[in-house]
Each structure stands twice: as structure tokens, then as C-alpha cells.
Amino acid sequence: xxVAYGWEDESIRRLENYNTRNLPEVLGLGVAFxxxxxxxxxxxxxxxxxxxxxxxxxxxxxxxxxxxxxxxDELSCGITTVExxxxxxxxxxxxxxxxxRIDCRPMTSHGxxxxxxxxxxxxxxxxxxxxxxxxxxxxxxx
Numbered sequence: 160x161x162v163a164y165g166w167e168d169e170s171i172r173r174l175e176n177y178n179t180r181n182l183p184e185v186l187g188l189g190v191a192f193x194x195x196x197x198x199x200x201x202x203x204x205x206x207x208x209x210x211x212x213x214x215x216x217x218x219x220x221x222x223x224x225x226x227x228x229x230x231x232d233e234l235s236c237g238i239t240t241v242e243x244x245x246x247x248x249x250x251x252x253x254x255x256x257x258x259x260r261i262d263c264r265p266m267t268s269h270g271x272x273x274x275x276x277x278x279x280x281x282x283x284x285x286x287x288x289x290x291x292x293x294x295x296x297x298x299x300x301x
């Protein structure tokens with residue numbers, strides 16, 4: 160389902176407009192599935208958890224940040240939301256993007272003031288360290 164021009168039409172015709180297609184994504188989809196199958200779900204999850212623990216170990220003691228994602232491996236995996244205490248998260252996200260070319264989504268709904276950090280199997284611990292250093296510098300705590 161794609162939201163595109165004509166979405167407010169209540170008839171079945173609203174689904175006829177596919178808008179602009181992203182051909183590279185469509186062409187790469189099969190290779191992406193091949194990679195996911197090659198790595199396997201157990202190895203992906205293990206890597207996500209390694210990186211999550213590394214990130215939490217790096218910022219868990221820093222009073223400039225508050226972890227908003229549950230610590231339990233049963234309740235969280237490769238995505239961590241970090242509150243930037245006392246700072247506007249949109250400003251921090253902009254600073255990370257402009258100064259370090261790091262893209263973290265600012266989460267502001269429901270009173271949340273946090274960055275969503277999405278880690279993946281191709282990230283390294285060194286990249287997590289760069290992120291943490293950049294976050295500290297961006298908020299003036301490091």
C-alpha cells in the first residue's frame with residue numbers, strides 16, 4: 160500500500176496511482192533477500208545485540224543521556240532511543256547530520272525527546288564509538 164495522489168478517494172481506484180517508483184530499490188530487492196538469507200536471523204540478532212550492548216555501555220553512565228529503550232534483549236534489539244537530557248533533540252540531530260554526517264531520527268511524539276539510533280549488522284564498534292563521541296560533542300558533554 161502506497162500513499163500517493165488520490166489517496167482520499169474512497170473507491171478501489173485510489174490504489175491505481177503508484178506515484179513515482181524507486182527502480183533501484185526494486186532491482187536490488189532480490190539481492191537484499193539473498194544477503195539476509197545468507198547471514199541468517201540468528202547471526203543478525205546476535206550482531207544487533209552486540210552493538211546495542213556496546214552503545215549502552217558507552218552512554219549508560221553519562222548523565223547527558225537517558226536510555227529510553229528497554230535494556231532487556233527480549234524487549235529491544237538493533238534500535239535504541241536515547242534522550243538528550245535538557246536539549247532539543249531536533250537541534251542535536253541537525254548537528255550530528257551537519258557536523259558528522261550521522262543520521263539519527265529525532266523522536267518527539269508523545270513527549271519523547273530522543274534520538275532513534277538504528278544499528279545494523281554492517282556497523283562496527285568503532286562506528287558506534289564515533290557516534291557516541293559525536294553525540295557528546297554535539298551536546299557539550301565530552
